[in-house]
Amino acid sequence: MPVRTRVAVIGAGPAGLLLSHLLGRHGIESVVVDSRSRVEIETTIRAGILEQGTVEILSGSGASDRVLTAGHRHEGIELRFDGEGHRIDFTGSVGRAVWLYPQHEVLKDLIAARLTAGQDLRFGVTAERVEGAETDRPRVLARDAGGHTVEIEADVVVGADGSRSVVRETVTGAYGGSFREYPFAWFGILCEAPPSSEELIYSNSPDGFALISRRGPGVQRMYFQCDPGTDAEAYTEERLWEILRSRVPGVTLNEGPVFQRDVLRFRSFVAHEMRRGRVVLVGDAAHTVPPTGAKGMNLAVADVVVLTEALRALLLDGDESLFGAFSDTARQRVWKAQHFSWWMTSMLHRQPGASDFDHWRQLGELRSVVESAAGRAYLAEGYTGWPLAR
Numbered sequence: 001m002p003v004r005t006r007v008a009v010i011g012a013g014p015a016g017l018l019l020s021h022l023l024g025r026h027g028i029e030s031v032v033v034d035s036r037s038r039v040e041i042e043t044t045i046r047a048g049i050l051e052q053g054t055v056e057i058l059s060g061s062g063a064s065d066r067v068l069t070a071g072h073r074h075e076g077i078e079l080r081f082d083g084e085g086h087r088i089d090f091t092g093s094v095g096r097a098v099w100l101y102p103q104h105e106v107l108k109d110l111i112a113a114r115l116t117a118g119q120d121l122r123f124g125v126t127a128e129r130v131e132g133a134e135t136d137r138p139r140v141l142a143r144d145a146g147g148h149t150v151e152i153e154a155d156v157v158v159g160a161d162g163s164r165s166v167v168r169e170t171v172t173g174a175y176g177g178s179f180r181e182y183p184f185a186w187f188g189i190l191c192e193a194p195p196s197s198e199e200l201i202y203s204n205s206p207d208g209f210a211l212i213s214r215r216g217p218g219v220q221r222m223y224f225q226c227d228p229g230t231d232a233e234a235y236t237e238e239r240l241w242e243i244l245r246s247r248v249p250g251v252t253l254n255e256g257p258v259f260q261r262d263v264l265r266f267r268s269f270v271a272h273e274m275r276r277g278r279v280v281l282v283g284d285a286a287h288t289v290p291p292t293g294a295k296g297m298n299l300a301v302a303d304v305v306v307l308t309e310a311l312r313a314l315l316l317d318g319d320e321s322l323f324g325a326f327s328d329t330a331r332q333r334v335w336k337a338q339h340f341s342w343w344m345t346s347m348l349h350r351q352p353g354a355s356d357f358d359h360w361r362q363l364g365e366l367r368s369v370v371e372s373a374a375g376r377a378y379l380a381e382g383y384t385g386w387p388l389a390r
């Protein structure tokens with residue numbers, strides 16, 4: 001017997017869980033499935049910066065109170081280059097801020113909210129394909145942990161299943177999307193140490209980029225630009241600290257045991273279409289940004305805000321106009337975020353084979369940002385996030 005619901009959501013990441021939560025507030029029922037276990041979802045370390053609009057949605061909708069109590073408000077960042085730090089004052093320039101609150105904490109809050117509301121949330125259920133996109137009863141065919149087939153029939157199917165989405169091809173067909181690869185990656189570490197800086201430091205150094213971020217009083221997150229083919233295990237801890245120190249000249253890093261290391265790939269992708277018939281893509285299933293602008297999870301939330309309104313109009317009022325425009329509306333912000341992420345990346349990283357000219361031009365660009373109120377405001381506006389369509 002197929003499971004019947006109004007909205008079938010594939011993927012219990014930030015996009016899928018928040019969509020289900022916001023729909024629930026309009027009385028629209030949904031079923032969320034994810035191939036992973038709850039423990040895996042709640043413990044995988046991902047990004048950490050939430051735009052002000054993301055925080056307002058999470059706290060204002062009752063999805064998370066903890067973001068305000070356990071998260072940390074950051075009113076600026078430091079851009080470092082040529083041996084000096086320059087503060088970008090977010091609140092001073094645009095009256096907005098960001099919050100440092102790790103993605104897996106957002107997920108814990110959203111999962112708890114879904115389960116408390118008695119919603120149908122199924123872990124260990126792997127979607128295999130979506131059928132009937134062009135009908136008004138699309139179906140998800142999935143398999144549970146015991147190998148049994150699960151069929152979910154809905155009014156709308158949403159692919160919120162990340163960058164390896166199984167739904168994407170149903171929506172984009174052979175056209176796919178716009179894609180860009182970068183000739184570098186980030187080496188990320190988590191270490192046990194006190195914070196080295198109150199605010200995040202984005203550093204352009206002659207040897208390449210580094211980011212000094214943080215997680216809590218005793219755990220810090222840091223990254224440095226590396227070759228995409230780097231083997232994360234190939235470095236001694238001593239070597240990792242040597243590299244990090246050389247990338248933030250003038251800053252004293254508090255060092256400590258490194259207990260996690262990973263290499264993050266750098267890519268940009270935007271699906272040409274985010275909707276086909278009654279099947280929709282949101283979040284990483286539809287687009288990927290390089291992490292320099294801290295936009296990934298925030299873009300997923302922005303998609304969901306647009307989609308919630310469209311589904312409310314479609315499913316409660318029978319009005320198809322917002323739903324029909326969903327892809328065009330969502331892609332406008334996606335491309336602004338793509339540009340911002342690309343800009344931050346290109347301004348801060350060392351391109352392999354960069355010439356003397358390229359290096360000095362980059363410092364000129366950084367100076368033109370930090371020494372101008374308009375430049376600082378432009379960066380602050382993009383980083384803290386443009387207003388959400390509501």
Ligand code: PHB
Nearest residue numbers: 047048213291292293294
């Ligand atoms: C992080 O803390 O993981 C982080 C912060 C800012 C970024 C990317 C990652 O731009």
